Amino acid sequence: MADPGGGRNRQMSTPTMPPALREAGMVKDAVNTVLEDFLRRKKNDAEEPQMGRLLGHFAEFLAGGKRIRPLLCVTGWRGAGGNSENPSLVQVAASLEMFHAFALIHDDIMDDSDTRRGRPTIHRMLAGKQGDDRTERFGLSAAVLLGDLAFAWSDELLHTAGLTPAQYGSVLPLITEMRTEVMLGQYLDLRATGELSDDVDATLTVNRYKTAKYTVERPLHVGAALAGAGPETLAACTAYAIPLGEAFQLRDDMLGVYGDVADTGKSRLDDLRAGKNTTLVALALRACDPAQAARLRTLIGDPLLDETGAAEIRALFARTGARDAVERMIDDRYRQALRALESAPLTPGATADLKHLARTATRRNS
Numbered sequence: 338m339a340d341p342g343g344g345r346n347r348q349m350s351t352p353t354m355p356p357a358l359r360e361a362g363m364v365k366d367a368v369n370t371v372l373e374d375f376l377r378r379k380k381n382d383a384e385e386p387q388m389g390r391l392l393g394h395f396a397e398f399l400a401g402g403k404r405i406r407p408l409l410c411v412t413g414w415r416g417a418g419g420n421s422e423n424p425s426l427v428q429v430a431a432s433l434e435m436f437h438a439f440a441l442i443h444d445d446i447m448d449d450s451d452t453r454r455g456r457p458t459i460h461r462m463l464a465g466k467q468g469d470d471r472t473e474r475f476g477l478s479a480a481v482l483l484g485d486l487a488f489a490w491s492d493e494l495l496h497t498a499g500l501t502p503a504q505y506g507s508v509l510p511l512i513t514e515m516r517t518e519v520m521l522g523q524y525l526d527l528r529a530t531g532e533l534s535d536d537v538d539a540t541l542t543v544n545r546y547k548t549a550k551y552t553v554e555r556p557l558h559v560g561a562a563l564a565g566a567g568p569e570t571l572a573a574c575t576a577y578a579i580p581l582g583e584a585f586q587l588r589d590d591m592l593g594v595y596g597d598v599a600d601t602g603k604s605r606l607d608d609l610r611a612g613k614n615t616t617l618v619a620l621a622l623r624a625c626d627p628a629q630a631a632r633l634r635t636l637i638g639d640p641l642l643d644e645t646g647a648a649e650i651r652a653l654f655a656r657t658g659a660r661d662a663v664e665r666m667i668d669d670r671y672r673q674a675l676r677a678l679e680s681a682p683l684t685p686g687a688t689a690d691l692k693h694l695a696r697t698a699t700r701r702n703s
Contacts, residue, residue: 522547549582
Protein backbone atom coordinates (compact mmCIF):
# COMPACT_ATOMS: atom_id res chain seq x y z
CA MET A 338 0.00 0.00 0.00
CA ALA A 339 1.32 3.41 -0.96
CA ASP A 340 2.49 5.61 1.87
CA PRO A 341 0.42 8.86 1.80
CA GLY A 342 3.39 10.92 2.91
CA GLY A 343 6.26 9.57 0.88
CA GLY A 344 4.54 7.89 -2.05
CA ARG A 345 6.45 4.65 -1.52
CA ASN A 346 5.66 1.25 -0.07
CA ARG A 347 6.53 0.95 3.58
CA GLN A 348 5.88 -1.81 6.10
CA MET A 349 5.25 -0.63 9.62
CA SER A 350 7.41 -1.89 12.45
CA THR A 351 5.58 -4.48 14.55
CA PRO A 352 6.57 -5.72 18.00
CA THR A 353 7.05 -9.46 18.11
CA MET A 354 4.97 -11.45 20.55
CA PRO A 355 6.88 -12.75 23.57
CA PRO A 356 6.83 -16.52 24.20
CA ALA A 357 3.89 -18.10 26.00
CA LEU A 358 1.88 -14.89 26.19
CA ARG A 359 -0.84 -15.34 28.77
CA GLU A 360 -1.65 -11.90 30.14
CA ALA A 361 -4.35 -9.84 28.46
CA GLY A 362 -2.48 -6.71 29.50
CA MET A 363 0.48 -7.72 27.37
CA VAL A 364 -1.74 -8.14 24.31
CA LYS A 365 -3.35 -4.78 24.97
CA ASP A 366 0.02 -3.06 25.33
CA ALA A 367 1.36 -4.63 22.15
CA VAL A 368 -1.73 -3.68 20.14
CA ASN A 369 -1.71 -0.16 21.58
CA THR A 370 1.89 0.23 20.46
CA VAL A 371 0.95 -0.65 16.88
CA LEU A 372 -2.05 1.66 16.85
CA GLU A 373 -0.17 4.58 18.41
CA ASP A 374 2.70 4.14 15.97
CA PHE A 375 0.26 4.01 13.06
CA LEU A 376 -1.53 7.21 14.08
CA ARG A 377 1.78 8.95 14.75
CA ARG A 378 2.85 8.17 11.19
CA LYS A 379 -0.44 9.47 9.85
CA LYS A 380 -0.04 12.70 11.81
CA ASN A 381 3.54 13.19 10.67
CA ASP A 382 2.53 12.59 7.05
CA ALA A 383 -0.46 14.94 7.16
CA GLU A 384 0.01 18.19 5.28
CA GLU A 385 -3.32 19.71 6.34
CA PRO A 386 -3.51 20.93 9.98
CA GLN A 387 -7.16 19.90 10.24
CA MET A 388 -6.11 16.30 9.71
CA GLY A 389 -3.98 16.54 12.83
CA ARG A 390 -7.00 17.79 14.79
CA LEU A 391 -9.13 14.93 13.50
CA LEU A 392 -6.43 12.43 14.39
CA GLY A 393 -6.26 13.85 17.90
CA HIS A 394 -9.96 13.17 18.45
CA PHE A 395 -9.60 9.70 16.99
CA ALA A 396 -6.54 8.83 19.08
CA GLU A 397 -8.43 9.82 22.23
CA PHE A 398 -11.33 7.61 21.21
CA LEU A 399 -9.11 4.68 20.22
CA ALA A 400 -7.24 4.77 23.53
CA GLY A 401 -10.19 3.17 25.34
CA GLY A 402 -11.57 -0.33 25.03
CA LYS A 403 -10.84 -3.80 26.34
CA ARG A 404 -9.15 -5.09 23.14
CA ILE A 405 -11.23 -8.28 23.28
CA ARG A 406 -10.94 -9.01 19.57
CA PRO A 407 -7.14 -8.68 19.46
CA LEU A 408 -6.89 -10.86 22.56
CA LEU A 409 -9.01 -13.57 20.92
CA CYS A 410 -6.99 -13.31 17.72
CA VAL A 411 -3.79 -13.93 19.68
CA THR A 412 -5.43 -16.74 21.63
CA GLY A 413 -6.60 -18.43 18.41
CA TRP A 414 -3.07 -18.23 17.04
CA ARG A 415 -1.62 -19.74 20.20
CA GLY A 416 -4.36 -22.36 20.33
CA ALA A 417 -3.46 -23.57 16.85
CA GLY A 418 0.20 -23.92 17.81
CA GLY A 419 1.54 -20.56 16.63
CA ASN A 420 5.07 -19.84 17.82
CA SER A 421 6.51 -16.64 19.26
CA GLU A 422 8.44 -15.67 16.15
CA ASN A 423 5.56 -14.39 14.01
CA PRO A 424 5.97 -10.59 13.72
CA SER A 425 2.69 -10.13 11.81
CA LEU A 426 0.30 -11.32 14.50
CA VAL A 427 0.06 -8.14 16.57
CA GLN A 428 -0.55 -5.96 13.55
CA VAL A 429 -3.34 -8.21 12.28
CA ALA A 430 -4.85 -8.09 15.77
CA ALA A 431 -4.53 -4.28 15.70
CA SER A 432 -6.33 -4.18 12.35
CA LEU A 433 -9.30 -5.88 14.02
CA GLU A 434 -9.33 -3.18 16.71
CA MET A 435 -9.15 -0.46 14.06
CA PHE A 436 -12.15 -2.00 12.29
CA HIS A 437 -13.96 -2.12 15.62
CA ALA A 438 -13.36 1.61 16.04
CA PHE A 439 -15.11 2.17 12.71
CA ALA A 440 -18.03 -0.02 13.82
CA LEU A 441 -18.42 1.80 17.14
CA ILE A 442 -18.33 5.27 15.59
CA HIS A 443 -21.05 4.40 13.10
CA ASP A 444 -23.04 2.46 15.70
CA ASP A 445 -23.10 5.49 18.01
CA ILE A 446 -24.39 7.64 15.15
CA MET A 447 -27.17 5.17 14.34
CA ASP A 448 -28.10 4.84 18.02
CA ASP A 449 -27.85 8.62 18.62
CA SER A 450 -25.69 7.86 21.66
CA ASP A 451 -24.21 10.65 23.74
CA THR A 452 -21.47 8.73 25.55
CA ARG A 453 -19.04 5.90 24.89
CA ARG A 454 -16.55 4.60 27.45
CA GLY A 455 -17.45 7.43 29.81
CA ARG A 456 -16.69 10.14 27.25
CA PRO A 457 -18.71 11.97 24.60
CA THR A 458 -19.17 9.94 21.44
CA ILE A 459 -17.15 11.02 18.42
CA HIS A 460 -20.07 12.77 16.72
CA ARG A 461 -20.86 14.68 19.91
CA MET A 462 -17.20 15.58 20.38
CA LEU A 463 -16.89 16.86 16.81
CA ALA A 464 -20.11 18.86 17.11
CA GLY A 465 -18.66 20.89 19.97
CA LYS A 466 -20.69 22.61 22.69
CA GLN A 467 -22.93 24.94 20.67
CA GLY A 468 -25.60 22.30 20.07
CA ASP A 469 -27.39 24.01 17.14
CA ASP A 470 -28.60 22.19 14.02
CA ARG A 471 -25.58 23.15 11.95
CA THR A 472 -22.99 21.93 14.45
CA GLU A 473 -25.00 18.76 15.14
CA ARG A 474 -25.08 17.97 11.42
CA PHE A 475 -21.37 18.72 11.11
CA GLY A 476 -20.56 16.39 14.00
CA LEU A 477 -22.57 13.55 12.47
CA SER A 478 -21.10 14.02 8.98
CA ALA A 479 -17.53 14.36 10.24
CA ALA A 480 -17.93 11.24 12.38
CA VAL A 481 -19.13 9.26 9.35
CA LEU A 482 -15.99 10.31 7.50
CA LEU A 483 -13.76 9.44 10.45
CA GLY A 484 -15.42 6.04 10.71
CA ASP A 485 -14.77 5.51 7.00
CA LEU A 486 -11.11 6.39 7.56
CA ALA A 487 -10.90 3.82 10.37
CA PHE A 488 -12.32 1.20 8.02
CA ALA A 489 -9.72 2.05 5.37
CA TRP A 490 -6.93 2.10 7.95
CA SER A 491 -7.91 -1.35 9.22
CA ASP A 492 -7.25 -2.55 5.67
CA GLU A 493 -3.91 -0.74 5.58
CA LEU A 494 -2.83 -2.40 8.81
CA LEU A 495 -3.79 -5.79 7.43
CA HIS A 496 -2.09 -5.30 4.07
CA THR A 497 1.17 -4.04 5.60
CA ALA A 498 1.44 -6.77 8.25
CA GLY A 499 3.95 -8.78 6.23
CA LEU A 500 1.78 -11.88 5.84
CA THR A 501 2.91 -14.71 3.61
CA PRO A 502 0.70 -15.42 0.56
CA ALA A 503 -0.65 -18.52 2.31
CA GLN A 504 -1.52 -16.55 5.46
CA TYR A 505 -3.13 -13.76 3.50
CA GLY A 506 -5.14 -16.25 1.45
CA SER A 507 -6.50 -17.92 4.57
CA VAL A 508 -7.16 -14.75 6.61
CA LEU A 509 -8.74 -12.43 4.02
CA PRO A 510 -11.88 -14.53 3.43
CA LEU A 511 -12.45 -14.72 7.18
CA ILE A 512 -12.14 -10.97 7.61
CA THR A 513 -14.43 -10.39 4.63
CA GLU A 514 -17.03 -12.69 6.18
CA MET A 515 -16.65 -10.93 9.53
CA ARG A 516 -17.31 -7.55 7.96
CA THR A 517 -20.35 -8.82 6.09
CA GLU A 518 -21.76 -10.52 9.19
CA VAL A 519 -21.46 -7.50 11.45
CA MET A 520 -23.11 -5.26 8.84
CA LEU A 521 -25.98 -7.75 8.60
CA GLY A 522 -26.27 -7.90 12.38
CA GLN A 523 -26.36 -4.13 12.60
CA TYR A 524 -29.02 -3.97 9.89
CA LEU A 525 -31.18 -6.53 11.68
CA ASP A 526 -30.72 -4.59 14.93
CA LEU A 527 -31.81 -1.36 13.25
CA ARG A 528 -34.87 -3.02 11.78
CA ALA A 529 -35.91 -4.37 15.17
CA THR A 530 -35.31 -1.12 17.09
CA GLY A 531 -38.58 0.60 17.94
CA GLU A 532 -40.67 -2.42 16.90
CA LEU A 533 -41.00 -4.37 20.12
CA SER A 534 -41.68 -8.07 19.68
CA ASP A 535 -41.80 -11.23 21.78
CA ASP A 536 -39.81 -13.09 19.10
CA VAL A 537 -36.89 -14.32 21.22
CA ASP A 538 -35.32 -16.21 18.31
CA ALA A 539 -35.13 -13.03 16.25
CA THR A 540 -33.22 -11.26 19.02
CA LEU A 541 -30.81 -14.18 19.28
CA THR A 542 -30.20 -14.00 15.52
CA VAL A 543 -29.18 -10.36 15.92
CA ASN A 544 -26.90 -11.37 18.79
CA ARG A 545 -25.31 -14.10 16.70
CA TYR A 546 -24.40 -11.86 13.77
CA LYS A 547 -23.72 -8.59 15.54
CA THR A 548 -21.73 -10.01 18.44
CA ALA A 549 -21.09 -13.77 18.61
CA LYS A 550 -19.54 -14.12 15.18
CA TYR A 551 -17.97 -10.66 15.04
CA THR A 552 -16.60 -10.41 18.56
CA VAL A 553 -15.60 -14.00 19.31
CA GLU A 554 -15.74 -16.45 16.39
CA ARG A 555 -13.98 -14.53 13.62
CA PRO A 556 -11.12 -13.11 15.73
CA LEU A 557 -10.40 -16.66 16.95
CA HIS A 558 -10.58 -17.92 13.36
CA VAL A 559 -8.23 -15.21 12.09
CA GLY A 560 -5.59 -15.98 14.70
CA ALA A 561 -5.87 -19.73 14.19
CA ALA A 562 -5.69 -19.33 10.41
CA LEU A 563 -2.48 -17.31 10.75
CA ALA A 564 -0.99 -20.34 12.50
CA GLY A 565 -2.13 -22.68 9.72
CA ALA A 566 -5.16 -24.19 11.46
CA GLY A 567 -7.29 -26.70 9.61
CA PRO A 568 -11.09 -27.14 9.47
CA GLU A 569 -11.25 -29.18 12.71
CA THR A 570 -9.62 -26.42 14.74
CA LEU A 571 -11.77 -23.71 13.16
CA ALA A 572 -14.90 -25.75 13.90
CA ALA A 573 -13.82 -26.12 17.53
CA CYS A 574 -13.39 -22.36 17.74
CA THR A 575 -16.93 -21.92 16.42
CA ALA A 576 -18.39 -24.40 18.91
CA TYR A 577 -16.90 -22.31 21.73
CA ALA A 578 -17.45 -18.88 20.21
CA ILE A 579 -21.12 -18.85 19.27
CA PRO A 580 -22.59 -19.66 22.70
CA LEU A 581 -20.05 -17.45 24.45
CA GLY A 582 -20.68 -14.58 22.05
CA GLU A 583 -24.42 -14.86 22.61
CA ALA A 584 -23.85 -14.85 26.37
CA PHE A 585 -21.58 -11.80 25.99
CA GLN A 586 -24.35 -9.88 24.20
CA LEU A 587 -26.99 -10.99 26.68
CA ARG A 588 -24.79 -9.65 29.47
CA ASP A 589 -24.34 -6.43 27.48
CA ASP A 590 -28.12 -6.08 27.20
CA MET A 591 -28.46 -6.54 30.95
CA LEU A 592 -25.79 -3.93 31.63
CA GLY A 593 -27.60 -1.54 29.30
CA VAL A 594 -30.55 -1.64 31.70
CA TYR A 595 -29.02 -2.44 35.10
CA GLY A 596 -25.38 -1.39 34.82
CA ASP A 597 -23.69 1.37 36.76
CA VAL A 598 -22.65 4.21 34.47
CA ALA A 599 -19.42 4.50 36.49
CA ASP A 600 -18.55 0.97 35.31
CA THR A 601 -20.08 0.89 31.83
CA GLY A 602 -19.35 4.47 30.77
CA LYS A 603 -22.79 4.62 29.16
CA SER A 604 -26.22 5.70 30.35
CA ARG A 605 -28.53 2.85 31.30
CA LEU A 606 -31.40 4.76 29.72
CA ASP A 607 -30.05 4.79 26.16
CA ASP A 608 -31.23 1.33 25.06
CA LEU A 609 -34.62 1.78 26.69
CA ARG A 610 -35.12 5.21 25.12
CA ALA A 611 -34.07 3.87 21.72
CA GLY A 612 -36.55 1.00 21.95
CA LYS A 613 -33.95 -1.73 21.57
CA ASN A 614 -35.76 -5.04 21.11
CA THR A 615 -33.37 -7.15 23.17
CA THR A 616 -33.89 -10.71 24.38
CA LEU A 617 -34.71 -9.26 27.80
CA VAL A 618 -37.54 -7.22 26.29
CA ALA A 619 -38.83 -10.11 24.15
CA LEU A 620 -38.95 -12.47 27.13
CA ALA A 621 -40.84 -9.90 29.19
CA LEU A 622 -43.39 -9.34 26.42
CA ARG A 623 -43.84 -13.09 26.02
CA ALA A 624 -44.55 -13.58 29.74
CA CYS A 625 -46.57 -10.50 30.69
CA ASP A 626 -50.32 -9.88 30.64
CA PRO A 627 -51.95 -7.41 28.22
CA ALA A 628 -51.85 -4.52 30.68
CA GLN A 629 -48.16 -5.06 31.41
CA ALA A 630 -47.41 -5.38 27.69
CA ALA A 631 -49.17 -2.11 26.98
CA ARG A 632 -47.17 -0.40 29.70
CA LEU A 633 -43.86 -1.76 28.38
CA ARG A 634 -44.73 -0.61 24.86
CA THR A 635 -45.53 2.86 26.19
CA LEU A 636 -42.34 3.23 28.19
CA ILE A 637 -39.73 1.47 26.02
CA GLY A 638 -38.91 3.68 23.08
CA ASP A 639 -39.94 6.92 24.79
CA PRO A 640 -37.07 9.35 24.03
CA LEU A 641 -37.95 11.31 27.20
CA LEU A 642 -37.89 8.27 29.50
CA ASP A 643 -36.52 9.15 32.94
CA GLU A 644 -35.25 7.04 35.82
CA THR A 645 -38.73 6.74 37.29
CA GLY A 646 -40.01 5.17 34.09
CA ALA A 647 -36.91 3.02 33.81
CA ALA A 648 -37.46 1.74 37.35
CA GLU A 649 -40.98 0.70 36.37
CA ILE A 650 -39.60 -1.18 33.36
CA ARG A 651 -37.07 -2.96 35.54
CA ALA A 652 -39.81 -3.94 37.97
CA LEU A 653 -41.80 -5.46 35.10
CA PHE A 654 -38.70 -7.34 33.91
CA ALA A 655 -38.41 -8.84 37.39
CA ARG A 656 -42.15 -9.53 37.79
CA THR A 657 -42.38 -11.39 34.47
CA GLY A 658 -39.26 -13.42 35.22
CA ALA A 659 -37.46 -12.01 32.19
CA ARG A 660 -34.42 -10.86 34.14
CA ASP A 661 -33.92 -14.27 35.75
CA ALA A 662 -34.51 -16.00 32.42
CA VAL A 663 -31.73 -13.99 30.76
CA GLU A 664 -29.37 -14.85 33.60
CA ARG A 665 -30.13 -18.54 33.05
CA MET A 666 -29.52 -18.16 29.32
CA ILE A 667 -26.15 -16.56 30.03
CA ASP A 668 -25.20 -19.38 32.38
CA ASP A 669 -26.37 -22.08 29.95
CA ARG A 670 -24.30 -20.62 27.13
CA TYR A 671 -21.29 -20.20 29.38
CA ARG A 672 -21.43 -23.90 30.25
CA GLN A 673 -21.92 -24.83 26.60
CA ALA A 674 -18.78 -22.91 25.67
CA LEU A 675 -16.80 -24.70 28.40
CA ARG A 676 -18.03 -28.10 27.18
CA ALA A 677 -16.86 -27.25 23.66
CA LEU A 678 -13.33 -26.75 25.00
CA GLU A 679 -13.22 -30.25 26.50
CA SER A 680 -12.68 -31.87 23.10
CA ALA A 681 -11.18 -28.90 21.23
CA PRO A 682 -7.82 -29.58 19.51
CA LEU A 683 -6.25 -26.49 21.08
CA THR A 684 -3.09 -26.09 23.13
CA PRO A 685 -3.52 -26.35 26.93
CA GLY A 686 -2.43 -22.75 27.49
CA ALA A 687 -4.96 -21.36 25.02
CA THR A 688 -7.69 -23.57 26.45
CA ALA A 689 -7.00 -22.20 29.94
CA ASP A 690 -7.09 -18.65 28.59
CA LEU A 691 -10.42 -19.27 26.84
CA LYS A 692 -11.92 -20.65 30.03
CA HIS A 693 -10.81 -17.54 31.90
CA LEU A 694 -12.17 -15.30 29.15
CA ALA A 695 -15.54 -17.09 29.29
CA ARG A 696 -15.80 -16.34 32.99
CA THR A 697 -14.89 -12.67 32.67
CA ALA A 698 -17.10 -12.11 29.60
CA THR A 699 -20.22 -13.48 31.29
CA ARG A 700 -19.67 -12.12 34.78
CA ARG A 701 -18.46 -8.63 33.92
CA ASN A 702 -19.94 -5.34 35.13
CA SER A 703 -18.69 -3.15 32.28
